[in-house]
Amino acid sequence: MGKTNGAKDQPDAGLRSLDHYATQLPLWRYWPRQKLIPLVRYETPYLAWVQEKVRTPTLDSYFAFTANLGTHTFFMVFLPFLFWCGHTSLGRGLVHILASGVFFSGFIKDLLCLPRPLSPPLQRITMSGSAALEYGFPSTHSTNAVSVAVYAIALLNSPDSTVPAQTNFILQAITYLYVTSIVLGRLYCGMHGFFDVIVGCILGALIGLVQFSYGPAFDEYILSATLKEILVIPIVILILVRIHPEPADDCPCFDDSVAFAGVTLGVDVGSWYFTTSSLAWADPLPGTIPYNYESIGLIKTVFRLVVGVLCVFAWREITKPTLLRILPPIFRSLEKVGLLLPRRFFTTASRYTTVPTNLKDNEVFPNFSDIPSIITTIRHPRRRAISIGPQSEADAYETLAYREKRRRESLSGSNRDSPADENGRPNGGPVLSRKPSKLDQYEHMMGTGSPNSSMVEDDSNIPRSSPLPPPEYGGIRRTDEKEVFSQIKKPRVRYDVEVVTKLVVYAGIPWVVINVAPPVFEMIGLGVPS
Template identity: 40%
Template sequence: MSSIPDNLGPTKRSTTSTSTSTSPNSTENELSTSHSNHLNDAGNKSNDHYKSKLSPLRYKLRALCLPIIRKETEILANMQKKVRHPILDFYFAWTANLASHTFYVLMLPLPIWFGASTLSRDLLAVLGLGIFITGNLKDFLCLPRPRSPPLHRITMSSYTTQEYGFPSSHSANATAVTLVLLAKLFEFQDTLEPLTKVSIFCFLIIYYFSLIFGRLYCGMHGFFDVFTGSVIGFLLFLFRFFFGKQWDQWLLATHNESAMGLIFTPLSIIAGYVLLIHFHVEPVDDCPCFDDSVAFIGVLIGIDISHWLLNITNYLTYKNPFEEPIIVRYDFDEFGLVKSIIRVVMGVTFVVIWKTISKPVIFTVLPPIYKFIGVYLPRKNYQPTAFSKKTTRQIRSQSLSNMEGSQSIGDINTFIKGVTDHNQIDEVGPENDIDYYEMLDYEKKLGHENSSKTVQPISGVFKSRYDVEIVGRLIIYAGVSTTAVWGFAFGTELFGLN
């Protein structure tokens, strides 16, 4: 039988964590009789498509890497076939969330609230830059994920399947986070009980193994993707470990006490991060990597400016025993468990309030401003928010709300629902050439029927870098980290929790 062409895409089968078999009473768990449209997934189009749209350098590098990814597929399929089990399906699908962007948004403020702001800066730096670097490499090389079939893709979020495969951002995140936490563990080992040290060390090893091996087990990445992502995470850790303190001292210092000097530092911080957005590589397919970069860059802007402001005002310097300008005072022996929980609840509430209020306000205020000054930043196949008659009191979730019938992927509520439901998606492509050509015929008919419709791209990278939604997204996520710092500092003082 002839081989299935390169642009083969997977279809979806939904399974539960307790069984991979289908249930006769549940259409949700049955293999769909009509193949989903994955022919246009990022990285899966024909070579001519990439040759015509990529620069000679990018196309040549892609051509060098693609055989490696293809060669790994059979090895990964054999491995998956030998070790796959319903319990492991559930475990690795669930633990993949521990390196997701939403998980980090939930967890990263905690070190700040418990008096470990320097740890929070370390984690934010390696994660933010890791997302930016891996996203750029994904969009630069436009390499697909491993083929399905023969692999099954097991995931709780279909959002991640929209991205290119190389390199693995999960691996970069997991490597950097694990190394940062291990470094902190060894730094404070003399203050910890032996059992506590061993427990934390074992937890970090299990965390790292679950994420790295899980990407291979779930069919989301190959060895090449995981290895490269891990190297990126390792290099980011080395930079932060050896130069992080010097970098923060230079970045947060007031180089000039004049009014011009006070203005220059925050403007420099904003300009530096905005340049990263400006020079983000543009892919040739719809890939949401750009929007992830925008979100994390917004967080970095907020945290850097917040800590700079704390540094020059000394607001927290004399409120903690270390007299450190960015450390929120915390002492468990004094506060106890109940007060500690109240502090966390208060901090989470402040962040939720900010996101709830800021979205409608920002997307109500910004579009009229754009219209007034006459800014028109057209996007490819996309109508700008500023000139749309639809409501502006919304922000896209990971850019996927531009897809017809899409859900708010990336929102905290969706993340929590996905975890509590314990569902994962088992994706597999057409099983043979007959299935494949039936899908092609279906796509041809569907394309003819919808030829008059405008196809909206998924990725924010296709729009101008300073559209309403990009600027709004930056403000919202910068506000999240600002609220986690200044909002929490004011709140603890106001309610006597400091």
């Protein structure tokens, strides 16, 4: 998912000790997690073997860069263009797809709290340099990419498609290349396992098919709804946000779910309201934002996009700090009368006076100040971060767990592949064993390494052979827990008002796109001539 630099201050989620999950999760969530943990660990050496066999500097750059095309940030930046260029129905459909993918994949992640494959033996390759902050199962990148691809291909193959045959073929080829690059890239970059991407692909395919089959009916409901009927949408969205599972770790999945819940709320209610506007076109669907390339031309089209983006950034830059300033006193009053339902990892308003204005967060839509770094990333696609070894508090837990596991196996003389829990104790889970082979050296690397061993490299610094470190990388020193955790940074404080702030800000973004930008276009001469 797109993260800011502040993300590096948070621990990788999903790799704490067994006792932690046993106490934080109810039995109905803890039991399936423990049954699936052996599978996550079992496939890690195979992932490392594949990564070593196929890695090249060129593929590193390619998959690190294309991963950006499957993030929430990429879609949030470019989806408004569809609305402003007359493809309102397509834009609304993609919003529904992406919001569903982000929400339900995040729901499952926080429900089961399954970790990503360990590094080492894997190396994590990204464009940002920050380690994975979310749980691993399922892969949201894969869900997003497959849902968009399935929906796009279904539209292109639909009898109602008016796209010329040659253009249709090119678009389908690009779609297949796109989805393949994203899904395989999650494995190549060491960010997900086979199980993560397979389930993510299945979830994405289901979402894409549902939108293609029932999207037109839902559009008809939205655009012809009465006030009472349209109020059903915010009620359902607020209920979904409320029942989102509490994670066992400080994981940002909930933040992304809230953001896209707000986007869905804004795009549906905003579309409904725009149908009453004198600017709205009724063709091809009611509520279409006016646009005609022949009458506007390329220059005005580009200016429309620039002005529209500036409107969105203005909303974001003004609304977020304003809400963070005025909401804490309101929350303190509500807290006194017991009207708040606090979430874990969010500090309640009674425990702070003000919210810092320079919060480093995992934002779906970038800040205006982030634009220079985004441009730099695009200009230097061969630059990426390669992380090796434990980088966080959660990785440190897993490092200690593997050392304890080996110590207990050594004392008991048990098979090294026998099932054990995070603390090295037999857990009665399914036995997943391999015959001794070269893969054992990768298994041996699990739980080794030194924290904070990350680096930013370009092609000239990446070795052309043996891209993975040798098994002795970092050593297996008998380091006590205090020393290991002394190298791990603590996550930043999160404030309860951030949830409502995010919901309001992201609900307002599509409202600005649909109801604010079009009148602005008309006022400055970028509208469609009558």
